[in-house]
Amino acid sequence: MRPFAYVRAETPEAAARDGEAVGTKFIAGGTNLLDLMKLDIEQPRRLVDVNALNLRDITATPDGGLHVGALVSNTELASDPRVMASYGVLSRAIVAGASGQIRNKATTGGNLLQRARCPYFYDPNLPCNKRDPGSGCAALGGLSRTLAVIGTSDACIAQHPSDMAVALRVLDAHVNTLAPDGTQRSLPLDEFYRLPGDTPHLDTNLKPGELITGVTLPPPVGGTHVYRKVRDRASYAFALVSVAVIVDGRNVRAAFGGVAPRPWRVPDAEAAAAQVDSREQTDTLLDRTFDEARPTAQNAFKVPLARRTLKAVLAQSGLEEQA
Amino acid sequence: MTPADSTLLPVTLTVNGAATELHVDPRVTLLDALREHLHLPGTKKGCDHGQCGACTVLLDGQRILSCLTLTVMHGGQEVTTVEGLGTPDALHPLQEAFIRHDGFQCGYCTPGQLCSSVGALDELARGVPSHVTADLADVQFSAEELRERLSGNLCRCAAYPNIIAAVSEVHVAGESA
Ligand SMILES: Cc1cc2nc3c(=O)[nH]c(=O)nc-3n(C[C@H](O)[C@H](O)[C@H](O)COP(=O)(O)OP(=O)(O)OC[C@H]3O[C@@H](n4cnc5c(N)ncnc54)[C@H](O)[C@@H]3O)c2cc1C
Ligand code: SF4
Ligand code: FES
Ligand code: FES
Numbered sequence: 001m002r003p004f005a006y007v008r009a010e011t012p013e014a015a016a017r018d019g020e021a022v023g024t025k026f027i028a029g030g031t032n033l034l035d036l037m038k039l040d041i042e043q044p045r046r047l048v049d050v051n052a053l054n055l056r057d058i059t060a061t062p063d064g065g066l067h068v069g070a071l072v073s074n075t076e077l078a079s080d081p082r083v084m085a086s087y088g089v090l091s092r093a094i095v096a097g098a099s100g101q102i103r104n105k106a107t108t109g110g111n112l113l114q115r116a117r118c119p120y121f122y123d124p125n126l127p128c129n130k131r132d133p134g135s136g137c138a139a140l141g142g143l144s145r146t147l148a149v150i151g152t153s154d155a156c157i158a159q160h161p162s163d164m165a166v167a168l169r170v171l172d173a174h175v176n177t178l179a180p181d182g183t184q185r186s187l188p189l190d191e192f193y194r195l196p197g198d199t200p201h202l203d204t205n206l207k208p209g210e211l212i213t214g215v216t217l218p219p220p221v222g223g224t225h226v227y228r229k230v231r232d233r234a235s236y237a238f239a240l241v242s243v244a245v246i247v248d249g250r251n252v253r254a255a256f257g258g259v260a261p262r263p264w265r266v267p268d269a270e271a272a273a274a275q276v277d278s279r280e281q282t283d284t285l286l287d288r289t290f291d292e293a294r295p296t297a298q299n300a301f302k303v304p305l306a307r308r309t310l311k312a313v314l315a316q317s318g319l320e321e322q323a
Numbered sequence: 324m325t326p327a328d329s330t331l332l333p334v335t336l337t338v339n340g341a342a343t344e345l346h347v348d349p350r351v352t353l354l355d356a357l358r359e360h361l362h363l364p365g366t367k368k369g370c371d372h373g374q375c376g377a378c379t380v381l382l383d384g385q386r387i388l389s390c391l392t393l394t395v396m397h398g399g400q401e402v403t404t405v406e407g408l409g410t411p412d413a414l415h416p417l418q419e420a421f422i423r424h425d426g427f428q429c430g431y432c433t434p435g436q437l438c439s440s441v442g443a444l445d446e447l448a449r450g451v452p453s454h455v456t457a458d459l460a461d462v463q464f465s466a467e468e469l470r471e472r473l474s475g476n477l478c479r480c481a482a483y484p485n486i487i488a489a490v491s492e493v494h495v496a497g498e499s500a
Contacts (some may be wrong), residue, residue, distance in 0.1 A: 001350045003330070003348075003350065004349060004350070005349075006332065006349035006393075006395055015474065026490055027393070027396070029391075029392075030391055030392045030396065031373060031388070031391045031392075032392060034352070034390075034393065035391060038371065038372065039365075039372075047349070049395075049396055051396060064369050075446070075451055076384075078451070078452060079449070079450065079451040079452060082451065084459040084460060085459075085460070088459055089451055091457075091459055092454075095452055095453050095454045095456070096454050098475070099376065099445055099474060099475020099476075100386060100439070100446060100472055101376060101379050101386045101387050101388045101439060101442070101475050102373060102388060102391075102475065103389050104385045104386060104442070105382075105387045105388070105391070105392065171491065189488050235454060235471055235472075235474035236474045236475055271391055305431075
């Protein structure tokens with residue numbers, strides 16, 4: 001690991017100011033950042049430890065939703081009684097990811113900002129536009145079985161690895177931030193994450209030094225909540241395809257993970273699906289959602305896999321009690 | 324003080340019940356501090372990248388991976404390693420159960436498995452759900468729950484059935500604390 005200076009921030013305002021300097025990174029749980037620093041993929045000159053900040057609470061919002069502090073651990077969030085009762089898809093998505101040890105340390109803010117799991121992003125000897133802008137993309141024409149099928153560009157086809165983010169997308173959650181100049185923003189996930197375009201090194205629209213202070217969940221929507229993750233082994237692996245679903249009568253909300261550079265949800269497709277006979281619902285939803293998919297030969301299986309996964313989930317939801 | 328020393332940061336943490344003061348480079352992971360600075364070799368370095376669970380310790384009672392955290396981040400906190408679970412004369416109930424059931428093989432994974440099992444039983448008792456939990460509101464002990472909850476501790480030589488037997492026995496006896 002390269003040398004770095006270490007400071008501990010005392011307030012969110014101080015953290016955001018400290019974080020603006022070139023080469024500075026926040027560290028929360030450290031479970032992604034330190035892995036990447038050991039591999040020389042991230043090379044911060046300065047780490048601002050945010051663990052002393054008062055962002056560890058889950059509190060009710062005035063409109064009946066919840067505010068989740070950026071430092072709430074994945075375990076605490078998944079096991080919060082209010083989350084288990086009213087946002088089941090979020091608990092389910094979190095416990096489908098990583099391991100107990102990692103979830104105890106991983107934080108809400110850090111989970112959203114974990115970086116791509118593309119095999120070439122992890123290999124500093126091979127070209128990767130996300131790691132080294134302009135160097136090329138070894139995945140195009142390389143091993144792309146796990147990578148994205150939609151939302152990609154000629155510069156990068158990596159998928160977003162977070163399970164939690166997929167559930168947050170189907171719940172219409174917002175990410176709250178504080179910039180070095182004191183500006184606060186609240187961004188829906190589609191405005192928070194960027195598609196790669198020709199700047200795949202930028203995963204999000206955060207500005208230098210901008211701190212995630214928390215995530216806001218809108219009031220509960222009811223319905224049946226399901227998260228289904230399909231992967232190469234039964235546990236402790238990233239998703240090939242995952243789907244976060246909330247079913248309420250004929251209305252289906254569905255966001256997909258493992259298939260795109262950000263959690264993939266197409267509200268138009270959901271609206272179209274609500275108009276058709278329930279037997280056709282899955283087909284309509286999927287056809288509209290994956291209309292623009294551009295898979296590689298190696299990952300073309302993800303589109304039918306997404307179809308079967310959603311079918312299975314809808315069958316399961318029909319049988320389950322309302323959450 | 325040499326120039327190199329000036330970059331060392333002081334950190335005080337409690338390790339296996341004893342207050343411990345260290346001066347470490349900020350790059351030193353908790354795993355390396357335990358092994359190289361405190362000479363507690365029980366905690367093992369397997370992959371050093373969060374993938375094997377060999378470095379699992381308890382931090383303020385919760386299981387974490389010591390390879391993916393920095394020592395300087397833990398001033399004032401409590402760390403328990405396999406050496407702090409029990410002593411050769413007074414083993415932790417899980418250590419005894421592992422011996423009874425031959426719940427180990429190479430010795431590399433066992434310390435992490437033990438710390439992880441302590442943490443997993445505590446999480447079960449607190450109602451923390453897992454990927455295989457059927458009803459989020461009613462988390463129940465089962466062998467299936469244990470298997471899922473210990474899936475972050477990889478063992479390639481198939482000691483798992485004996486590990487599940489050992490941890491189940493301690494759970495049933497209610498003596499995990
Ligand atoms: C073996 C392994 C398996 C895994 N499997 C899965 C899986 O199946 N599914 C899944 O979703 N995840 C998985 N993960 C990833 C894990 O969930 C993430 O590492 C974790 O959530 C990151 O959180 P953290 O708090 O440790 O982040 P850190 O490592 O501390 O930080 C990650 C990034 O976020 C930035 N950051 C942190 N907090 C803030 C903040 N408040 N404001 C602004 N920036 C911030 C940091 O600068 C850094 O760039 C796995 C990880 C490992 C090691
Ligand atoms: S797909 Fe993206 S992350 Fe992977 S090598 Fe290409 S540019 Fe890098
Ligand atoms: S050494 Fe920490 S998980 Fe392998
Ligand atoms: S106990 Fe080490 S590989 Fe099985």
